[in-house]
Amino acid sequence: MKIRLPESAYNFTSLTGATIAIISFFMIAFLFIIAQFHTEGGAYLGLVIYIILPVFLIFGLILIPIGMYLKKKKIAADKAEGKFPKIDLNNVRHRNAFFIFAAGTVVLLFISAFGSYEAFHYTESVEFCGTVCHTVMEPEFVAYQNSPHARVKCVECHVGEGADWYMRSKLSGLYQVYAAIMKTYPKPIPTPISNLRPARETCERCHWPEKFYANELRIEKHYLSDEENTPWDIYLKMKIGASHSAKGLEEGIHWHINPNIKVEYAATDDQRENIPWVRYTDLVSGEVIDYIDEYSDFEKSDLDTLIVRKMDCMDCHNRPSHSYQPPAFFVNNALSAGTMPADLPEIKYLAMEICAEEFSTMDTAMIFIENEIQSYYEENYPEEDKEKIDLAVTGLQNEFKKNIFPEMKVRWDVYPNHIGHVEFNGCFRCHNESLVSDAGYSISNDCNMCHTIIAQGNPDNLEVTSITESLEFKHPSDIDEAWKEMVCVDCHTGLNP
Ligand code: HEC
Ligand code: HEC
Ligand code: HEC
Ligand code: HEC
Ligand code: HEC
Ligand code: HEC
Known part of the structure; x- marks a missing residue:
């Protein structure tokens, strides 16, 4: 049976639109099936299936009524009728057109509901974030794959829960896609990222602060830049947690995230490298101690203009999943x-x-x-x-x-890494002698406060002590006592010092 449609449907624009729409539709269906069996190249396929082809499909569909409207206008002008179509369901042509339109709309709504769900998932996927704008995200993606968080989705750290975060990330995402296409993005991408989700909503969902970490033995092998590449081992007992687990967060490195205390600071640069002011508040006793850098021209009134940050995970673990190693x-x-x-x-x-x-x-x-x-x-x-x-x-x-x-x-x-103090100032941004309180105390930088050295030296001739003692640091190469007078970063930049 031949389905007859209103005269106005037979025009070049509508036919072109219908052709584009039908081709796009079948391509989407075809690629969708392919994508179910193929894992390789998923990111690009997703981009085509959920974003590019639907644009063509909708464009084609829009052309159909436009063509019909223009044709109708022309017929109307010829016959001197009203410009708008008259729908008469007793007319078989009209009826056909109406049912095709109605059925088409239902199918389209159904598909777009499904499509937007898939598009949502797709734009939240690691493939989308990590590989679509290949060169732009390559560093982050590669480092991420080599990190302990390789199984944590990008959006779990970068996009918050709820509709406002969703809109925020998609709006800034739109701009980022534009920047990637126009190649206007900055190289390298600047940090700290201003709209990163707060640590409380990301890190702390998986790493519950009340789950205490004990001390950890960290054994690293070093090699000197001499002819023999002389090896040098260092065994550090990292005091991440307290000496006795019963003490919880009362002492040790993770003391900073103890809910009973608060450490705030202000930095004068974007990378938060220069810290002239630190405030420690004991939330139980109400005691407050301010530490001010004696050698800077910092005044208390500067706090009106500087951003005051409450210390959280990210102030030490700022490169948890994109650590570019020196x-x-x-x-x-x-x-x-x-x-x-x-x-x-x-x-x-x-x-x-x-x-x-x-x-x-x-x-x-x-x-x-x-x-x-x-x-x-x-x-x-x-x-x-x-x-x-x-x-x-x-x-x-x-x-x-x-x-x-x-x-x-x-x-x-x-991207300075804040976790140590050898290549970047890290902990020493606050733990140094120039930040001094009114009472004249500074935030300790005693070598045994954060870790103790259990063993050090050439593996053939290792100097060892017991787990409860600490050795005095011996610098691997002969620099006399220079490491006592200077900070490590004065010489160590990640390359040959
Ligand atoms: C474990 C949490 C986490 C995961 C997972 C994660 N990121 Fe990040 N990302 C961060 C943090 C923290 C920063 C640094 C923020 C800062 O310094 O302000 C960052 C920084 C970035 C930056 C800024 C440039 C840079 O290198 O610092 C980009 C771009 C980025 N991430 C993209 C990604 C992509 C793409 C993925 C997934 C492939 C991803 N991230 C997964 C936590 C994460
Ligand atoms: C979705 C869960 C999840 C989120 C969110 C998450 N992590 Fe992790 N994190 C993990 C897992 C899983 C590991 C690997 C544990 C292991 O292998 O022992 C890990 C490991 C770590 C480690 C240990 C690394 C090492 O070398 O031993 C650190 C430090 C860490 N995460 C910090 C963070 C920080 C900081 C954030 C927030 C920016 C964060 N994590 C967000 C799940 C998560
Ligand atoms: C923003 C400033 C700041 C940074 C950065 C910082 N700390 Fe601290 N830290 C403090 C303050 C303030 C105290 C408390 C000093 C006091 O009580 O006299 C402290 C105390 C400590 C303590 C002693 C806790 C106790 O009482 O047992 C340890 C251990 C410690 N920090 C380790 C670190 C490590 C490791 C890093 C780097 C990964 C670091 N800190 C980075 C401000 C900072
Ligand atoms: C004062 C700096 C500092 C803060 C703040 C901090 N950490 Fe840590 N964290 C460290 C250091 C230092 C280590 C030991 C890392 C090492 O040995 O390389 C560590 C170790 C860890 C580990 C690995 C433990 C293990 O046994 O391997 C995890 C997980 C972790 N931190 C998560 C967090 C989370 C989550 C937060 C926020 C709630 C946080 N940290 C806040 C400095 C900090
Ligand atoms: C505020 C805490 C803190 C103080 C004070 C501190 N360190 Fe460290 N140190 C760390 C942290 C944290 C790391 C490990 C960073 C990491 O995970 O890579 C580290 C790493 C090291 C390493 C490198 C270990 C390796 O094998 O890569 C050496 C060596 C070292 N510290 C020696 C010292 C000496 C010497 C002093 C005294 C001048 C000192 N530290 C004072 C926190 C501290
Ligand atoms: C006066 C400059 C100077 C200072 C200050 C200094 N170092 Fe070094 N460091 C050197 C030189 C030079 C070498 C030898 C490099 C080589 O042979 O590759 C070296 C080598 C090392 C190595 C082994 C080399 C490697 O690549 O792993 C470690 C670990 C180390 N230093 C730790 C520290 C720590 C920790 C501090 C701060 C407490 C510090 N140094 C302070 C100059 C310095």
Whole structure:
């Protein structure tokens, strides 16, 4: 049976619209089925299925009534009738058009309900956030995959619950998609992110502060930049929690998140590196202590303009899932894991020299690493094993790819990590001698307050003490007592000091 439609439906615009809509619809259906079986390339497929094709589908559908309206107007002008269509359900053409329209609308509403649900899920997925704008998010995505949070979705830390967060994230997301397409995004992306969800709603949903962490033994292997890549082990007992679990958050590093106390601070820079004012409040006794940097020109009245932050997880763990490690650190790890040969002379030194260079693209970096290592050993150690040198090349290239992203200008030194004090000031931003209270006390930087050293030295000749004692720190290379007079960051930048 041939379905007849109103005369006005037979026009070029409506036909084009219908064709576009039908093709888009079948493409969506087809790709949707494909996507169920394919996990590879899901992000791009999702972009096409839930965003690009629906735009075409809707565009096609809109063309149909526009075409009909224009045609009707033309017919009306010819016949001198009213411009708007008269619907007469006794007319078989009208009836057909009406039922097609009604059924179409119901189907479309159903599909768009389903589609918007899928689109919602899709835009919340790790693939969408991490891979659609490939170069932009690559550093964050790669570091995230190598982090303890690789199974936590991006949105669980970045987008809050509830409709206002949803709108906020989608609105700023729209702008970000625009910035990515127009390539107007800043490189690197600036931090701290102003609209990051507060720690209470993110970290604390999985890491309940009242679940206390005990002390933790942390064993790191270091290598010096000498000919033998001399190894140096450090065993730190980190006092994350209290000495006895019964004391809970009363002492130790996580004391800062004890609900009975409050630590606030103000920073003079965006990265929160310079802290001239810290306030400690004991919420039980009401005692308040202000610490002010003696060497800064900070005045109490500056607090009117500076942002005062209450310390939370993110003030120490600011890189929980995007930690770009400094070369000294990732090369040490590769050497101890054996992915780079620790018995290749001077490899630590050479790797540091190479990573000190700045590159414009990942490809030039990879080529540079290969050429530099090959030619260095050809010239200086021609007798060295070829396979070992190749291992050094691929080992360093792999570590480099995980931590340094030339296209986005992202590397360890653009995002200070606040958790330690060796490469960045971290804890020493507050724990230093220049922040002083009215009573003349500073926030302690005693080497045994946050950790004790259980063992240190060359693994063949390790200096060891018992778990209840602490050794005095011995600096791995001979710098005399300089580490007592200076702070570690004066020399350590993540490269060769
Ligand atoms: C465990 C929580 C967590 C997860 C999961 C997470 N992020 Fe982050 N992200 C953070 C924190 C914290 C920061 C740093 C905020 C600051 O310093 O202000 C950050 C920073 C960023 C930044 C700013 C640039 C930078 O490197 O600091 C981007 C972009 C970003 N994240 C994207 C992502 C993407 C994409 C994913 C998923 C693939 C993701 N994040 C997963 C917590 C998380
Ligand atoms: C959805 C749950 C979830 C959220 C939200 C979350 N984490 Fe985690 N976190 C985990 C899991 C799971 C691990 C891995 C535990 C393990 O392997 O022992 C982890 C591990 C960690 C570790 C230990 C890392 C290590 O190297 O041992 C730290 C520190 C941490 N998270 C801090 C944070 C901070 C800070 C935030 C907020 C920005 C956060 N987490 C948000 C689930 C979460
Ligand atoms: C914003 C400032 C600030 C930062 C940053 C900071 N602290 Fe503190 N910390 C304080 C203050 C204030 C006290 C209390 C000082 C006092 O009681 O005299 C304190 C006390 C401590 C204590 C002693 C707790 C006790 O009573 O047993 C430890 C341990 C500690 N901090 C570790 C750290 C570590 C580790 C870091 C870095 C990851 C760090 N802090 C970063 C401000 C800070
Ligand atoms: C004063 C700084 C500071 C604050 C604030 C802080 N932490 Fe930590 N946290 C540390 C340090 C330092 C460690 C030990 C890390 C290490 O050894 O590298 C640690 C360890 C951890 C670990 C790993 C424990 C383990 O056994 O491996 C988790 C999880 C963690 N913190 C979560 C949190 C959460 C959640 C918050 C907020 C409620 C928080 N931290 C607040 C400094 C802090
Ligand atoms: C306010 C707390 C605090 C004080 C005071 C402190 N440290 Fe640390 N230190 C840390 C934290 C936290 C880390 C670990 C960071 C991490 O997880 O990478 C660390 C790391 C180290 C490391 C590196 C360990 C390794 O193998 O990577 C050494 C060495 C060290 N500290 C020595 C010292 C010395 C020496 C002093 C005294 C001048 C000192 N620390 C004072 C908190 C502190
Ligand atoms: C006067 C400059 C100076 C100061 C201050 C200093 N260091 Fe070093 N540090 C060096 C030099 C030089 C080396 C040798 C580097 C090499 O051989 O690769 C080194 C090596 C190290 C290493 C092993 C190398 C590696 O890459 O893992 C550690 C760990 C270390 N220092 C910790 C510290 C700590 C912790 C502090 C602060 C308490 C500190 N240093 C202060 C100059 C300094």
